[in-house]
Amino acid sequence: MKILITGFEPFGGESVNPAYEAVKLLPDMAGDIQIVKMEIPTVFGEAGKVVETGILQHQPDAVICVGQAGRRADIGVERVAINLAEASIPDNAGNQPMDVKVQEDGDTAYFATIPVKAMVKNIKDHGIPASISYTAGTYVCNSVMYDLLYLIDRKYPSIRGGFIHVPYATEQGVGKPVGTATMELSTISKALLYALEAVAGEDKN
Amino acid sequence: MKILITGFEPFGGESVNPAYEAVKLLPDMAGDIQIVKMEIPTVFGEAGKVVETGILQHQPDAVICVGQAGRRADIGVERVAINLAEASIPDNAGNQPMDVKVQEDGDTAYFATIPVKAMVKNIKDHGIPASISYTAGTYVCNSVMYDLLYLIDRKYPSIRGGFIHVPYATEQGVGKPVGTATMELSTISKALLYALEAVAGEDKN
Amino acid sequence: MKILITGFEPFGGESVNPAYEAVKLLPDMAGDIQIVKMEIPTVFGEAGKVVETGILQHQPDAVICVGQAGRRADIGVERVAINLAEASIPDNAGNQPMDVKVQEDGDTAYFATIPVKAMVKNIKDHGIPASISYTAGTYVCNSVMYDLLYLIDRKYPSIRGGFIHVPYATEQGVGKPVGTATMELSTISKALLYALEAVAGEDKN
Amino acid sequence: MKILITGFEPFGGESVNPAYEAVKLLPDMAGDIQIVKMEIPTVFGEAGKVVETGILQHQPDAVICVGQAGRRADIGVERVAINLAEASIPDNAGNQPMDVKVQEDGDTAYFATIPVKAMVKNIKDHGIPASISYTAGTYVCNSVMYDLLYLIDRKYPSIRGGFIHVPYATEQGVGKPVGTATMELSTISKALLYALEAVAGEDKN
Numbered sequence: 001m002k003i004l005i006t007g008f009e010p011f012g013g014e015s016v017n018p019a020y021e022a023v024k025l026l027p028d029m030a031g032d033i034q035i036v037k038m039e040i041p042t043v044f045g046e047a048g049k050v051v052e053t054g055i056l057q058h059q060p061d062a063v064i065c066v067g068q069a070g071r072r073a074d075i076g077v078e079r080v081a082i083n084l085a086e087a088s089i090p091d092n093a094g095n096q097p098m099d100v101k102v103q104e105d106g107d108t109a110y111f112a113t114i115p116v117k118a119m120v121k122n123i124k125d126h127g128i129p130a131s132i133s134y135t136a137g138t139y140v141c142n143s144v145m146y147d148l149l150y151l152i153d154r155k156y157p158s159i160r161g162g163f164i165h166v167p168y169a170t171e172q173g174v175g176k177p178v179g180t181a182t183m184e185l186s187t188i189s190k191a192l193l194y195a196l197e198a199v200a201g202e203d204k205n
Numbered sequence: 206m207k208i209l210i211t212g213f214e215p216f217g218g219e220s221v222n223p224a225y226e227a228v229k230l231l232p233d234m235a236g237d238i239q240i241v242k243m244e245i246p247t248v249f250g251e252a253g254k255v256v257e258t259g260i261l262q263h264q265p266d267a268v269i270c271v272g273q274a275g276r277r278a279d280i281g282v283e284r285v286a287i288n289l290a291e292a293s294i295p296d297n298a299g300n301q302p303m304d305v306k307v308q309e310d311g312d313t314a315y316f317a318t319i320p321v322k323a324m325v326k327n328i329k330d331h332g333i334p335a336s337i338s339y340t341a342g343t344y345v346c347n348s349v350m351y352d353l354l355y356l357i358d359r360k361y362p363s364i365r366g367g368f369i370h371v372p373y374a375t376e377q378g379v380g381k382p383v384g385t386a387t388m389e390l391s392t393i394s395k396a397l398l399y400a401l402e403a404v405a406g407e408d409k410n
Numbered sequence: 411m412k413i414l415i416t417g418f419e420p421f422g423g424e425s426v427n428p429a430y431e432a433v434k435l436l437p438d439m440a441g442d443i444q445i446v447k448m449e450i451p452t453v454f455g456e457a458g459k460v461v462e463t464g465i466l467q468h469q470p471d472a473v474i475c476v477g478q479a480g481r482r483a484d485i486g487v488e489r490v491a492i493n494l495a496e497a498s499i500p501d502n503a504g505n506q507p508m509d510v511k512v513q514e515d516g517d518t519a520y521f522a523t524i525p526v527k528a529m530v531k532n533i534k535d536h537g538i539p540a541s542i543s544y545t546a547g548t549y550v551c552n553s554v555m556y557d558l559l560y561l562i563d564r565k566y567p568s569i570r571g572g573f574i575h576v577p578y579a580t581e582q583g584v585g586k587p588v589g590t591a592t593m594e595l596s597t598i599s600k601a602l603l604y605a606l607e608a609v610a611g612e613d614k615n
Numbered sequence: 616m617k618i619l620i621t622g623f624e625p626f627g628g629e630s631v632n633p634a635y636e637a638v639k640l641l642p643d644m645a646g647d648i649q650i651v652k653m654e655i656p657t658v659f660g661e662a663g664k665v666v667e668t669g670i671l672q673h674q675p676d677a678v679i680c681v682g683q684a685g686r687r688a689d690i691g692v693e694r695v696a697i698n699l700a701e702a703s704i705p706d707n708a709g710n711q712p713m714d715v716k717v718q719e720d721g722d723t724a725y726f727a728t729i730p731v732k733a734m735v736k737n738i739k740d741h742g743i744p745a746s747i748s749y750t751a752g753t754y755v756c757n758s759v760m761y762d763l764l765y766l767i768d769r770k771y772p773s774i775r776g777g778f779i780h781v782p783y784a785t786e787q788g789v790g791k792p793v794g795t796a797t798m799e800l801s802t803i804s805k806a807l808l809y810a811l812e813a814v815a816g817e818d819k820n
Contacts, residue, residue, distance in 0.1 A: 073278075073386045074378060080492050082519060082544065099527070109492060109519035117509070129378035129387060134492065135545035170392055173279060173334030181278045181386035182334060187375055287695050287724060287749065304732070314697060314724030322714070339697065340750035483688075483796045484788060539788030539797060580802055583689060583744030591688045591796035592744060597785055 001200045002034040004060035005192065006051060008067050008140070011042035011092050018169035018188055019066040025189035026196075033200045036060060042140050043093040044085055044102075048147025055156060062114060062160040062199050063148055066192065067141035069165035070172075073181035074129035075191045076165040077116045078136045081146035082109045086138035102146040110149035112162035115202040119164075122198040128191045136163055164195060206405045207239040209265035210397065211256060213272050213345065216247035216297050223374035223393055224271040230394035231401075238405045241265060247345050248298040249290055249307075253352025260361060267319060267365040267404050268353055271397065272346035274370035278386035279334035280396045281370035282321045283341040286351035287314045291343035307351040315354035317367035320407040324369075327403040333396045341368055369400060411610045412444040414470035415602065416461060418477050418550065421452035421502050428579035428598055429476040435599035436606075443610045446470060452550050453503040454495055454512075458557025465566060472524060472570040472609050473558055476602065477551035479575035483591035484539035485601045486575035487526045488546040491556035492519045496548035512556040520559035522572035525612040529574075532608040538601045546573055574605060616815045617649040619675035620807065621666060623682050623755070626657035626707055633784035633803055634681040640804035641811075648815045651675060657755050658708040659700055659717075663762025670771060677729060677775040677814050678763055681807065682756035684780035688796035689744035690806045691780040692731045693751040696761035697724045701753035717761040725764035727777035730817040734779075737813040743806045751778055779810060 007020025020039045028035055036058045040050045047065075055063060069076060083106045085097040116132050123130035136142035145163035152161045166188045173182035212225025225244045233240055241263045245255045252270075260268060274281060288311045290302040321337050328335035341347035350368035357366045371393045378387035417430025430449045438445055446468045450460045457475075465473060479486060493516045495507040526542050533540035546552035555573035562571045576598045583592035622635025635654045643650055651673045655665045662680075670678060684691060698721045700712040731747050738745035751757035760778035767776045781803045788797035 073384050079494070080519065082490050084489070084521070084544075107519075108517055108521055109490065111494075111518055124379045127376040127379060129375065129381070129383075129385070131383045134494075134548055138544055170334070170388070171332035174329045174332060176334070178334075178336045179278050179386075180334070181384075182388070183375070184389045184392055187389055284699070285697050285724065287726075289694070289726070289749075312723055313726055314695065314722075316699070316723055339699075339753055343749055483794050534789045537786035537789060539785070539791070539795070541793045580744070580798070581742035584739045584742060586744070588746045589688050589796075590744070591794075593785070593797070594799045594802055597799055 001032060002036060002058065002060045003196055003199060004036045004038060004054050004058050004063045006038045006040045006054065006065045008042045009039055009092065012089055014172065016169065017068055018166055018172065018185060019068050021169065021185050022166060022188035022192055023066055025185060026193060030193055030196065033196055035196065040144065041092060043091045044095045044097060044140055044143050046093065047140055047144040051144060051148055052151055055159065060159060064114065065144050065148060065163045067163065067165055068168065070168050072165060072167050074131055075123055076131060076133035077119045077195065078112060078133050078145060078163040078165060079116055080109050080111050080134060081136055081142050081149055083107065083146060084138050085143050091140055102143050103150050106150045110146065110153060113152065113160045114162035114199050116162065118198040118202050119195040122194045123191045126194050128187055130191060133165060136165065141165065160199065164192065206237060207241060207263065207265045208401050208404060209241045209243060209259050209263050209268045211243045211245045211259065211270045213247045214244055214297065217294055219377060221374065222273055223371055223377065223390060224273050226374065226390050227371060227393035227397055228271055230390060231398060235398055235401065238401055240401065245349065246297060248296045249300045249302060249345055249348050251298065252345055252349040256349060256353055257356055260364065265364065269319065270349050270353060270368045272368065272370055273373065275373055277370060277372050279336055279372065280328055281336060281338035282324050282400065283317060283338050283350060283368040283370060284321055285314050285316050285339060286341055286347050286354055288312065288351060289343050290348050296345055307348050308355050311355045315351060315358060318357065318365045319367035319404050321367065323403040323407050324400040327399045328396045331399050333392055335396060338370060341370065346370065365404065369397065411442060412446060412468065412470045413606050413609060414446045414448060414464050414468050414473045416448045416450045416464065416475045418452045419449055419502065422499055424582065426579065427478055428576050428582065428595060429478050431579065431595050432576060432598035432602055433476055435595060436603060440603055440606065443606055445606065450554065451502060453501045454505045454507060454550055454553050456503065457550055457554035461554060461558055462561055465569065470569065474524065475554050475558060475573045477573065477575055478578065480578055482575060482577050484541055485533055486541060486543035487529045487605065488522060488543050488555060488573040488575060489526055490519050490521050490544060491546055491552050491559055491573065493517065493556060494548050495553050501550055512553050513560050516560045520556065520563060523562065523570045524572035524609050526572065528608040528612050529605040532604045533601045536604050538597060540601060543575060546575065551575065570609065574602065616647060617651065617673065617675045618811055618814060619651045619653060619669050619673050619678045621653045621655045621669065621680045623657045624654055624707065627704055629787065631784065632683055633781055633787065633800060634683050636784065636800050637781060637803035637807055638681055640800060641808060645808055645811065648811055650811065655759065656707060658706045659710045659712055659755055659758050661708065662755055662759040666759060666763055667766055670774065675774060679729065680759050680763060680778045682778065682780055683783065685783050687780060687782050689746055690738055691746060691748035692734050692810065693727060693748050693760060693778040693780060694731055695724050695726050695749060696751055696757050696764055696778065698722065698761060699753050700758050706755055717758050718765050721765045725761065725768060728767065728775045729777035729814050731777065733817050734810040734813040737809045738806045741805065741809050743802055745806060748780060751780065756780065775814065779807065
């Protein structure tokens with residue numbers, strides 16, 4: 001089983017993005033799971049194109065994109081992506097869409113096709129807080145999740161796809177308002193590995 | 206320099222207390238700081254008595270008590286303890302004081318005599334979120350901090366004393382409401398060590 | 411212009427539901443808007459059926475369902491309903507669906523067809539906090555919003571539809587954890603009126 | 616019975632302060648309670664001097680200062696003021712003290728001498744969320760509460776004194792981050808009246 005896992009480059013004034021930092025800490029092989037890691041741009045539209053390049057190059061069985069959700073305290077496995085782009089801050093190319101479709105001819109929404117319940121369960125069974133999330137927002141995270149599921153729906157039906165949101169890394173919490181939740185990068189990375197195990201395990205059954 | 210650092214036993218239905226778990230992970234020596242670790246009961250009055258036993262036995266230069274603050278996201282170095290005990294849940298001996306003084310003849314409050322600003326700064330300089338807190342609540346945490354500072358004021362004026370609140374450990378977050386902040390025990394323990402360094406450093410200057 | 415506005419009966423152990431209480435405070439006429447109010451059951455499936463009964467009986471130009479969102483501090487105008495029913499507590503008929511579709515043959519999601527941006531703007535312009543929400547959850551609120559938009563899509567294309575989430579009423583905050591946000595019923599009701607004005611105004615343009 | 620109640624002028628970039636706005640809505644007489652209202656400056660030191668002027672002029676039986684606590688959702692009756700001034704933003708005269716005593720020769724802290732439990736109970740009994748707070752912070756609110764209790768301790772022992780924190784007014788919530796709790800000014804004002812009733816009632820018993 002081969003899984004392509006992506007993480008965003010930093011955005012919004014942060015110097016690191018815990019998503020890609022945690023992805024980088026993953027091993028290349030975990031049991032019989034081959035893990036291919038890729039950094040993608042925090043840019044509407046571009047992110048999805050880079051993901052498709054990765055799909056074509058690596059022919060994965062599943063694709064999981066990972067992004068930062070600064071206001072969350074746990075690992076959030078996303079259930080649904082919606083066909084809507086709205087940005088309260090510009091992306092890394094200066095785009096700031098408002099009330100725009102991600103794909104003109106796409107469905108209103110797509111559900112993740114990875115086993116979100118099993119993923120959350122496996123992460124929690126290993127002692128790391130996690131939950132299903134029912135909104136990936138309307139920024140580049142939702143946009144690339146939508147693009148991925150749209151691509152799968154139209155062109156790559158044998159691939160499973162989804163998205164995971166992760167909290168700020170511990171270091172990022174310094175200087176943020178008191179009360180801002182954080183998680184160690186090593187813990188986030190372990191959680192991602194448990195998520196991948198669940199994807200691979202489901203696939204076997 | 207010898208520092209006595211204490212952590213509470215579990216309470217409130219939790220099976221572990223991140224305070225003592227993190228204390229246990231500390232080394233016995235850090236530079237020229239000798240670290241003496243002690244578990245104390247989560248019981249009003251008793252906690253302070255056990256702390257005094259530790260003072261008599263170990264003759265420390267400073268005493269720092271550590272407790273869990275489930276609703277915090279960062280390391281909270283407490284600035285003040287107040288002469289008031291109020292419990293919304295019973296302590297581990299079944300006591301549930303309401304509107305009671307910690308010490309009949311004590312001051313209304315005592316400020317910590319450890320260098321809280323330097324401690325917070327050193328923790329943050331090492332990439333771990335921390336802040337000064339101006340309330341240790343009214344449960345056993347505040348009570349033992351008050352008892353410690355009362356003892357120092359009356360009987361052990363050469364000792365410096367204070368209290369540190371720590372978040373839930375990561376594992377404790379599983380099963381708690383989504384949004385509950387946590388921190389790795391190893392990170393909490395590192396933060397405690399940076400706090401001790403600041404106490405020792407201040408002492409040298 | 412005739413608008414049908416519904417509020418749920420109490421659920422989850424609450425003795426009142428601020429949604430219907432606020433709906434009841436609305437006038438029957440506001441300018442040239444005729445307001446028809448209806449209480450609907452907090453029951454998966456049934457809620458949507460009662461809404462359709464209201465549509466058939468009153469032939470409204472728009473239908474807005476209103477529900478309580480206990481963890482919100484402002485008026486939340488929902489943007490999208492998803493084809494998923496998951497309940498962490500039973501509804502008022504004892505149903506507790508998990509990972510079930512709202513409508514077997516429905517789309518993955520429907521966007522609200524009321525002018526959510528104009529509604530939020532008009533509420534805020536009158537000094538009441540409001541925002542667009544991108545998840546109505548997976549409980550009966552999302553379910554009835556989905557049912558409404560499904561009905562509109564399939565059978566009543568000339569009707570506009572959507573959903574508004576409101577905070578706890580002030581009285582409900584007594585006894586809840588410190589930090590629980592609330593809003594006066596009279597304020598919630600005014601916000602609903604400003605929302606209806608925006609729906610009617612958009613219709614004129 | 617005569618009660619002097621004060622509210623701060625706006626600060627921190629806000630155009631109104633819900634504290635004084637709510638105070639202004641109070642009647643001049645409530646049963647046999649004579650209510651004297653006074654606006655005080657949001658300035659360290661000055662606030663306390665103006666309060667003393669009010670004491671000398673009006674000879675009240677009790678003094679209650681009221682301030683805004685932007686991050687709270689309920690009415691917070693303060694239990695204790697500490698001898699510490701630390702400001703993260705300048706006050707209205709540009710002062711920004713850090714680690715400074717409020718009164719050089721004052722106690723470490725003073726407890727409120729108004730009946731905080733009875734006040735919270737009476738507010739809640741009337742359907743408005745309230746709780747005892749154990750920290751008034753370290754800004755001008757804590758400072759004036761400290762000054763008041765210091766004055767009472769040293770010079771006016773027959774007067775009772777304390778402090779109440781109130782949330783943002785509803786209008787202030789517009790433009791603030793989603794999730795910011797607010798309360799109607801009329802509700803805040805009612806809560807203050809119920810608090811005064813409890814002060815007067817306690818006095819009779």
